Amino acid sequence: xxxxxxxLAQVVATARTGQGRFNLYAGIHKALRAFMVDTLTAIGRTDxxxxxGVAHTAQQTLAxxxxxxxxxxxxxxxxxxALDARCPGVASRIAGEHVEHEHHIAHLRSVTQAxxxxxxxxxxxxxxALYLGMARFVADNLQHMHIEETVHNxxxxxxYSDEELIAIHDALVAAVTPEHMALVTRWMLPNLxxxxxxxxxxxxxxxxxxxxxxxMVDAARGLLPQADWVQLARGLALPIASGLMTA
Numbered sequence: 001x002x003x004x005x006x007x008l009a010q011v012v013a014t015a016r017t018g019q020g021r022f023n024l025y026a027g028i029h030k031a032l033r034a035f036m037v038d039t040l041t042a043i044g045r046t047d048x049x050x051x052x053g054v055a056h057t058a059q060q061t062l063a064x065x066x067x068x069x070x071x072x073x074x075x076x077x078x079x080x081x082a083l084d085a086r087c088p089g090v091a092s093r094i095a096g097e098h099v100e101h102e103h104h105i106a107h108l109r110s111v112t113q114a115x116x117x118x119x120x121x122x123x124x125x126x127x128x129a130l131y132l133g134m135a136r137f138v139a140d141n142l143q144h145m146h147i148e149e150t151v152h153n154x155x156x157x158x159x160y161s162d163e164e165l166i167a168i169h170d171a172l173v174a175a176v177t178p179e180h181m182a183l184v185t186r187w188m189l190p191n192l193x194x195x196x197x198x199x200x201x202x203x204x205x206x207x208x209x210x211x212x213x214x215x216m217v218d219a220a221r222g223l224l225p226q227a228d229w230v231q232l233a234r235g236l237a238l239p240i241a242s243g244l245m246t247a
Contacts, residue, residue, distance in 0.1 A: 018153055022162040024169055025153060029145045031188035036138045039064045043131045048124035054115050061112045063183060065105050070180050072098045078172040086159035097144050108133050189223050198235040
């Protein structure tokens with residue numbers, strides 16, 4: 001009990017320390033958490049007697065696994081070198097977990113690809129095996145992300161200016177494939193809070209080519225609940241499409 005209270009105190013302290021600082025992890029982790037939980041839930045409710053439903057769940061699961069694979073590679077390639085350069089040893093635990101996650105991803109991908117084989121009874125067993133494996137993957141990654149946000153972030157904030165962190169972030173984002181960027185957008189925009197979403201869009205408006213910004217605006221209009229879209233449009237001083245409530 002005492003250890004949990006100390007950990008909670010650390011979380012509160014980290015959140016306060018990070019106020020006003022650039023957070024490399026917050027947005028992408030919100031997207032990944034939402035995508036993970038939705039996928040786990042989808043696996044659990046998939047009817048093994050419905051081949052189309054099984055195929056849809058398999059497609060979503062493979063997309064999640066591919067995104068996670070790319071995510072850990074980008075952290076290995078951009079965030080960990082920054083930590084190693086000025087905070088030696090801080091990233092060691094997470095780097096080791098990334099190796100474990102690569103093996104876990106490969107196993108889950110194999111189980112997912114096998115869903116298309118066999119009869120209903122075999123698919124039922126495979127879906128349950130995938131559900132249990134994905135539940136473990138989700139649990140491991142929730143704890144993994146917690147360490148990144150409560151241990152890595154304070155180290156980065158102490159060692160780097162926001163300008164330097166933004167440069168690391170921008171270099172990482174430039175390496176993301178269009179396919180994965182579309183997935184990130186799908187899961188990030190609806191799961192940020194309103195101030196985070198507005199700040200992200202304002203940053204994109206200031207730095208991205210106008211067509212790219214317009215593409216993100218169009219995505220937001222399609223992805224967000226009506227009230228969230230209206231709030232974002234007002235914050236960006238954009239016209240609200242006809243038919244949407246403005247009150």
